[in-house]
Amino acid sequence: MTDAPLTPTDDAGVPPQDPNAPGGFRILTQYVRDLSFENPRAPESLRVEGKPAIDMNVELNAKGRPDGLFEVDLRLSVKASVEDQAVFHVELVYGGLFQLFNVQPQDIEPLLLIECPRFLFPFAREIITRATADGGFYPPFMPEPIDFAGIYIARQSQMAANADAQPGQA
Template sequence: MAEDNKTPDTAAGAQASGEKASNGKAPSLNILAQYMKDLSFENPGAPRAITQRNKSPAININVNVNANPLSETDYDVVLTLNATAKEGETVVFNVELVYGGVFRLSGFPKEHMLPLLFIECPRMLFPFARQIIADASRNGGFPPLMIDPIDFAQMFQQRMAAERNKTAAAPATPAN
């Protein structure tokens, strides 16, 4: 007799059906802690910058993500946001936030770790960091700066491409 409803006993089949991975553990991603490492708000033209604005300033936003292992399963993921508002060459305000989280990742294949650390983890931190930036700009006397959602997958792909290009451009070391 043939058994048609039997699922193959493979890691791919287990992962596709939401069961345990080949290492015997169901994959899990948990946030153990979130923290603000650094927050800086500069309003160099206050109080004139607040009261004498004719138009909205040009805002430049920079984003960076870093991850460091703390143990075999725990990682510190740090999201750095820097927003500078300028009118011409004059800085209206500058806000920088370094916001981090400690994540526990277990049961994932090794090849999934970098995308999890550089895409999923910052995606989970971003709404909290966005609110802190909005509150800081509002508390500085400006309208709340609501940063648009960030495509962390695209950032990760660009970072990986830059790493590949850097590796390819490095001169070969001759063997002695």
């Protein structure tokens, strides 16, 4: 034990940041909010000939909390099928609790919907890979890396197009 003075902390137990320092975030915790794995045709589905068709969907959600922290959820849904027969279906909602510091208001949304999911994804990927391996599939399904910036930009473009299409707005 040292005699060095303790650094004061804010309400979240984190030392205060230099207001002139560049903005960033801390991952306070990560968690599985929901996990579902279905193998409806086992054990026949384990002897599938050829490569199954994969349909993967990604959904991102972020929300602020009254304590100043932010929750980010990464929802991944993976369906595999062969000739319209279900092989497996995995649904995962993987979340994280983040603390932002020195982030400009206009940078909060991109940070929460691009950078935070980028840090969560490798853990979610491992959970999906492990679930398919534990379900008996070899090789297990391993999701490819996701371009979260591309998803964000596409979403912003879609929202702008929808706003332009609203009739009677001035």
